Amino acid sequence: MRVLLSTYGTRGDVDPLAALAVELRGLGVQVRMCTPPDEEFTRRLAGLGIESFPAGPPVRDLMRRAAPPSPAELARYRADLVDTQFAVLPAAAEGCDVLIAAGLAQVAARSVAEAAGIRYVYVTYSAVNLPSPHHAPPPRPGWPEPEDADNLTRWDLDARAVDAQFREPLNRHRAGLGLPPVENVRDHVYSDQPWLAADPVLGPWPRTPGLDVIQTGAWVQPDDRPLPADLVAFLAAGPPPVYVGFGSISPAPGIARWAVEASRARGYRVLVSRGWADLDLVDGQEECFAIGEVNHQRLFSELAAVVHHGGAGTTQTAARAGVPQVVVPIRLADNPYWARQVAVHQIGATLDGAAATVETLGAAFDAALASQERAAALGAEIRTDGAAVAARLVVGTLG
Numbered sequence: 197m198r199v200l201l202s203t204y205g206t207r208g209d210v211d212p213l214a215a216l217a218v219e220l221r222g223l224g225v226q227v228r229m230c231t232p233p234d235e236e237f238t239r240r241l242a243g244l245g246i247e248s249f250p251a252g253p254p255v256r257d258l259m260r261r262a263a264p265p266s267p268a269e270l271a272r273y274r275a276d277l278v279d280t281q282f283a284v285l286p287a288a289a290e291g292c293d294v295l296i297a298a299g300l301a302q303v304a305a306r307s308v309a310e311a312a313g314i315r316y317v318y319v320t321y322s323a324v325n326l327p328s329p330h331h332a333p334p335p336r337p338g339w340p341e342p343e344d345a346d347n348l349t350r351w352d353l354d355a356r357a358v359d360a361q362f363r364e365p366l367n368r369h370r371a372g373l374g375l376p377p378v379e380n381v382r383d384h385v386y387s388d389q390p391w392l393a394a395d396p397v398l399g400p401w402p403r404t405p406g407l408d409v410i411q412t413g414a415w416v417q418p419d420d421r422p423l424p425a426d427l428v429a430f431l432a433a434g435p436p437p438v439y440v441g442f443g444s445i446s447p448a449p450g451i452a453r454w455a456v457e458a459s460r461a462r463g464y465r466v467l468v469s470r471g472w473a474d475l476d477l478v479d480g481q482e483e484c485f486a487i488g489e490v491n492h493q494r495l496f497s498e499l500a501a502v503v504h505h506g507g508a509g510t511t512q513t514a515a516r517a518g519v520p521q522v523v524v525p526i527r528l529a530d531n532p533y534w535a536r537q538v539a540v541h542q543i544g545a546t547l548d549g550a551a552a553t554v555e556t557l558g559a560a561f562d563a564a565l566a567s568q569e570r571a572a573a574l575g576a577e578i579r580t581d582g583a584a585v586a587a588r589l590v591v592g593t594l595g
Contacts, residue, residue, distance in 0.1 A: 197595045200289050202230035202305055203298040204252050204277060206259065206444035206472075208507045210237050212321060212393055212583070213298055215417035217246050219587035230288050232256075249288040252280050259444050259472055270338035275365055278303050282369045289314065294594045298393075300325070300385055303362050304369065311373040315594045319391040319586075321508045323401045324533035326390060326409060327351045327383075330402035335527040358382040393586065394508065397577045398515050399537055412589065413582025414512050421491040427467075430485045434465050436500040437485070438561075441469025442524075445505045445531075448549035451524050451557070455503045456484060458558040462565075464500055493517075501544075501564055506531035515543060518575025520564040524549045524557070543571040 199220055201213045210231050217227040221244075231237045233250035241248040258265070258273070265273065281304035289295055289308055294315045297305035302318075309316035320326060324334050332347045333354040342353050358381050366384075367377040378384045392401050392411040401409045423431075431437070438459040440452055452468070452475050459466045465483040468475055469490075476486055492510070496502060496517035504510045506525035511534040514521045521544030525531035535546040545563035547556060 197224075197294075197591065198226040198228070198292045199294045199296060199590060200228045200230065200285075200292045201296050201298070202251075202281075202285065202288070202302055204232055204255065204301045205299055206255055207236075208321070208443065208509045209299055210240075211417070211509060212415035213296075214240065214244065214246070215415040215583040216296070216393075216586050216590075217241075218244060218417050219583045220590060221245070223587055223591050225587075225591065228288055228292070230285060249284055251284040252277050256444070256472060259446075265338070267338035271361060274301070274361055277301060278362060278365045278369070281305065282308070286312070294590060296590070297385075300358070300382065303366055303381065303385060306385060306387065307366065307370050307373060307375055310375055316387065317391055317590075317594070318385060318387045319393050321393050321414070322530035322533055323392060323394060323399055324530050326386065326392070326401070326404075326407060327354075328402055328404040328407070330404065331533070334529050334533060337528060355380055355382045391586065391589075393582055395512055395515070395578050395582070397574065397579070398512060398541065399508075399534070410589070412586040413579040414508070415583040415586060416493075416509075416512070416580065417583065418580075419491045419493045421494070423490055423494055424487075427485070427487055427490060427495075430465075430467075431498050434483070436498055437465035437467050437483075438501045438503060439467045439469065439496070439499050440475075440503045441467075441510075442471050442473060442475070442505040443469075443507050443510060444472040445507070445526060445528070446473040447505065447524060448526065448552065450554075451549055451552060454552070454554040454557045455522070455524075455561075457554060458561045459501075459503075460484075461558065462561065467495075467499075501561070503561075506534040506538075506546075508534060511538065512578070515541075515571070516575055516578040516580070518572035520544045520567050520571045522547065522557075522560050522564045524552065526550075541570070541574055542567055543574050 203209045228247045230249040232255040234254045285308040295309040296317045332350045362381045389408045393415045440455045468486045501520045502514040503522040506523045523535040523546045525535045538544045545560040547560045
């Protein structure tokens with residue numbers, strides 16, 4: 197059996213598919229992956245022995261721009277990405293039995309699977325990405341968010357926005373493949389039975405008529421890498437520190453510095469994760485230490501709290517470690533959703549980054565620390581077998 201896994205995005209988009217790839221290979225499945233061409237992704241896949249097919253421009257360049265792209269630039273970017281997918285995916289899917297696509301940006305994937313006569317699965321990492329009256333659509337960069345509308349109305353408007361962006365280029369390519377046109381692009385991409393790769397305790401699917409969602413649990417590859425020696429020495433030199441990191445996101449101005457100040461004011465040492473924003477707030481004081489990419493699964497259990505942006509992977513790793521969280525999301529994708537889940541489960545505190553001050557961040561920090569007992573209890577409930585569950589589904593029901 198051969199499976200093609202495809203996504204476009206940051207590490208939070210690529211890492212779960214890599215975890216599934218490892219589990220599939222353990223079951224004797226041949227795996228290929230289509231990802232952005234960023235060196236860190238191609239290098240990691242090569243290290244795992246997974247054949248890669250780069251597609252689209254480097255995503256890191258987009259995330260590190262000094263100013264966010266304009267709506268017109270994003271529209272061109274998305275249209276170009278559809279053309280690129282139709283150029284790359286057919287060759288990547290050749291000889292495959294299943295195509296698994298992660299994220300709404302994979303507009304071409306289902307059509308390529310149809311043309312090749314192979315099975316197709318759409319997967320998302322957060323319940324908020326699927327239509328339901330229980331929540332509104334996630335914020336989509338470059339598209340306006342309607343105000344004073346109920347959730348179903350907002351989902352209808354969301355579908356119209358997706359159609360306006362993608363229907364013409366999608367149907368143009370489908371016609372070239374001899375396939376019929378699509379009316380509702382978003383629902384076409386999602387399919388009637390999408391998979392949800394999120395923890396059922398932390399991010400459950402609210403049952404919704406008309407959508408048969410299969411929730412597998414989060415796809416996480418066990419990470420046994422040791423922590424760097426200098427980080428180990430820092431951890432051993434004092435009480436558990438606070439982690440401040442925002443992954444591939446550039447936080448709102450002042451947030452990272454205020455998080456460090458609030459931690460220090462309460463007697464905590466601080467770890468600053470540089471991330472794609474190249475944060476470096478170390479001022480020579482011994483209680484503050486900057487780190488690069490390290491094993492979060494091993495690190496987070498050594499911490500007093502985690503201050504972060506609300507990415508699915510970081511939220512779930514911190515929850516599994518049983519450590520309190522302070523989530524400062526920007527209005528992008530599923531970040532606000534995971535911030536709400538942290539608040540709903542009372543395992544930390546959340547703060548609107550655009551309206552934050554050093555005082556409100558300090559108050560959020562105090563509230564998060566007060567949730568330590570609840571965070572530890574919920575951590576014991578988090579599942580760790582999501583990728584293995586999904587791999588068995590692929591082999592058992594799609595093979």
